[in-house]
Amino acid sequence: MLKGKRLVLGVSGGIAAYKAAALTSKLVQAGAEVKVIMTDSAQQFIAPTTFQALSRQPVYTDTFDEKDSTQIQHIDVADWADLFVLAPATANLIGKLANGLADDMLSTTLLATEAPVYIAPAMNVHMYSHPAVLSNMQKLDQWGFNFIEPGEGYLACGYVGKGRLEEPESIVKLLEEEMQNKVLDGKKVLITAGPTQEKIDPVRYFTNPSSGKMGFALARQALSLGADVTLVTGPVNLTTPKGIRRIDITTAEEMYDQVLEHYHSSDIVIKAAAVADYRPKKTFEKKMKKQDGDYTVEMERTRDILAELGRRKEHQYLIGFAAETNDVEQYGRQKLEKKNLDAIVINNVSEAGTGFGHDTNSSLFLTKRGRETTMPLTSKDELAKQILREAVKELAGEED
Template identity: 45%
Template sequence: MSSLQNKQILLGITGGIAAYKSAELVRRLQDQGAEVRVVMTKAAMEFITPLTLQALSGNPVHTELLDPEAEAGMGHIELARWGDLLIVAPASADFIARLAQGQGNDLLTTLCLARRSKLAVAPAMNQAMYANASTQDNLAKLAKHDIAIWGPASGAQACGDVGPGRMLEVDELVEKASAEFQTGMLAGKRVVITAGPTREAIDPVRYISNHSSGKMGYALAQACAEAGAICTLISGPTQLNCPPHCQRIDVESAQQMHEAALKAVNDCDIFIATAAVADFRPLQAADQKIKKQADSDTMTLEMVKNPDILADVANSQQRPFCVGFAAETQDVERYARGKLERKNLNMVIANDVSQQGIGFNSDDNQVLIVDAKGSKALDKLSKAELARHLIREISERFQKAD
């Protein structure tokens, strides 16, 4: 499966004859499994209509910075946060100049300023405009700011000139987009991730569980695959699809997850415990549905402690690099550091689940990384983007510990 599977890509289109290729680019990105949203400048609409791009992408095309209707839906800041990658293709000389100056005088330049994802521009212009010293200075400034420059190609141009300035072909752009998600940081390393909730049976129809959706663990599995790891995902019950290039082992209870984890880490380099494992389970699950007693308004369950999966892995004979997650509601760093030391971990990634809009069932998260050397806070990000940041952090520490 493609590394663009389930990726969210913003495609910016500026004014130039190469804009006609952008329609094909939308389709090809979608063929690779990406969801595409299109942003057009006023000049772009002189070359290709928003209706064409809307029909191809299946999403409304964004054209105005201050559009009351759009702001009531997905506003420009939310749009900037939405994308895993922002591509501007074609990128005209005028747009490149405005971007290099840090302008935000239309929707597309504003998105470039507000984005948290990687930005790539595919220059497309007359060969003389491309060769102009001002354009070259502007491109050099963008590259200095870690903006990827894709192309241009050289050849015959619409104006009749021949030389560098043609936008890269669609196949090349799709290949470069795919490569953005293939880091190779963990190439060949074996990573085991636990994700989702566990369910502890009370009787055949009832169980004890929690609000975990599994989204963070699944995003980390996706990021591990992009980093070249051989990833095993041990998952409690979720509604999520297994990320491509990952092996999923389905479990239900904490005991089943414990057994699967100890078996999987026998040949493992990194263990990441994101699952929200139930601390206790009923001492004995009833064989039949427990009936409501007419003469009692209460019911008592005797509970027994579940095995500590992460602690057992961290203290196993073939101990991998161990990363724990801590969902807290107060004193986040103190509790995280206590977990780090108590369970003999390399890292703890903690978040405050009492905050609105992050943590359980949310698409976003905001975390604090805690290790023996200190702590590092990461800003609120989508779980997909946060997962890539976390895999970089884990990879760096793993390489130093190795």
């Protein structure tokens, strides 16, 4: 699955740099075209000529050593890459990437590339568990970077524990499996996430407790499967995964407009946003002042985005969400049929650990064709994987 792939291997300064030479050889044997970028520290452990001989490509070590005067070197390499692998990735390189620092050829190319990045950490066991390193890795994970977990064993520093660079054979196998799993390659996926806000006056609005976590998890997982992802989101405090096209909206009407604008060109549409069903009929340009007695807000219906998508459906595979507190399956089935959906994800938000704001969720996945899949309580990222796997089965016409 790596045959013909253009892969950039970033090598940073750790003793595990010697394994990067073996990794280069095995990637070339697997059919990949490999270009290597080395940091100054990496060159203290292994010479660039080693990688040049193994890759049969020039090795990049200096941002300002332009090999072709007609191109800007780090931009050209960044655009060239289908895949970007950091092996070994030191704590320093991970920290630089997590904080947007670009002071050498490797870090500048990393910030410029739009290719999927796979990070294979290698460091002392205590460095690997340091809060700063863990925080940087968590940030990169949220941004959509992929991690290749280090192994456990005897480390060069003399300690025994987690921090040893994964073996080259295992890294190649993982990359091949990743390429094989790009089942949504060439597909355009449109996802909605988060709440909407419906204004009363400049300082007050109606909203709901949706965090957007489920929609963002779906976007991350769709991207990992090779999809071209557009994410339309309400106001949330979440980081956009690298490689995803994000469109920010505030109101239900704005979400309606953006979703309809991108609907025709989409192959899979997943409406995970919690959109307001009603908005204030009358709004005020200036802050309402407190008055004696009660105040009544008259509400009017917002446009039903999901129903409109169901009416306009052509080739799209349309998935809706239903957040229910009682008669969960009954209401979910009604929504599936009434809104002309291909599938629906039903959440019982009254259950512990499920629904708005949580990092976990459980669901019942129902399809128009009669497929029923119970998805037990798990992380929202894992649930997103399950939902997309079921959608892929449906699109392929597979039976249970």
